[in-house]
Ligand SMILES: NC(=O)C1=CN([C@@H]2O[C@H](COP(=O)(O)OP(=O)(O)OC[C@H]3O[C@@H](n4cnc5c(N)ncnc54)[C@H](OP(=O)(O)O)[C@@H]3O)[C@@H](O)[C@H]2O)C=CC1
């Protein structure tokens with residue numbers, strides 16, 4: 391498989407390493423200075439760039455009929471526009487706020503726990519995410535997906551940074567050293583606390599998930615999620 395990498399930073403480099411190990415080729419490394427992109431050689435594009443750059447990279451891939459795996463976070467205000475374009479051009483897209491197998495299992499666990507807690511008014515939910523100090527966006531994309539999972543199954547209506555509103559999920563974002571990504575969801579009452587936590591040890595899980603998604607999307611058109619790629623509906 392010939393892969394075009396959009397963004398060649400921490401994630402781009404890790405994806406290159408794993409893709410080569412799995413027998414794929416990297417045919418383009420696109421960054422902010424790239425003048426010409428040769429889409430004709432690409433079987434798939436993988437975007438781990440910046441919140442400001444993601445929309446253009448994704449739409450350029452779709453317009454050039456190249457399936458796109460999007461891992462960049464912090465651009466989701468434009469997600470609906472991308473979906474419309476993808477449908478119009480009969481393209482192929484997977485966006486995931488987190489590509490690791492562990493976090494996608496954690497998403498399922500989060501939804502299950504939210505369903506169990508939905509009628510228990512004595513518990514208040516909160517969330518904490520910790521990442522490295524170079525991270526540009528807050529809260530993390532993963533924290534937003536977790537909050538959406540809770541909103542879907544409870545009476546919480548939205549999330550806010552540090553909120554104390556009764557119907558809003560408070561998210562605390564911390565930036566510390568080189569932390570790859572730690573997410574904790576807590577339900578607290580006067581008498582106890584239930585917590586679920588995912589802690590990434592490094593970036594390999596994210597990168598491997600993105601390469602597996604790129605392999606999976608070959609020959610498909612449509613808008614998919616990691617739930618589809620990992621066939622998680624079979625497990626829940
Ligand atoms: N979904 C997931 O599983 C994961 C998502 N992420 C997300 O992926 C994104 C990238 O993370 P990470 O690799 O750690 O960040 P880095 O800052 O290490 O890498 C981003 C790279 O994108 C480059 N870039 C800037 N502008 C453009 C452009 N127009 N086109 C292409 N590349 C550009 C930057 O170049 P320069 O430095 O010169 O500006 C930099 O090299 C973030 O949004 C992060 O939140 C991260 C890990 C997992």
Ligand SMILES: O=C(O)C1=N[C@H](C(=O)O)C[C@H](O)C1
Pocket residue numbers: 463487488521525526529530531532533570571572
């Ligand atoms: O910026 C990062 O590093 C990460 N970003 C993603 C997010 O915003 O959730 C995924 C992972 O937590 C690492």
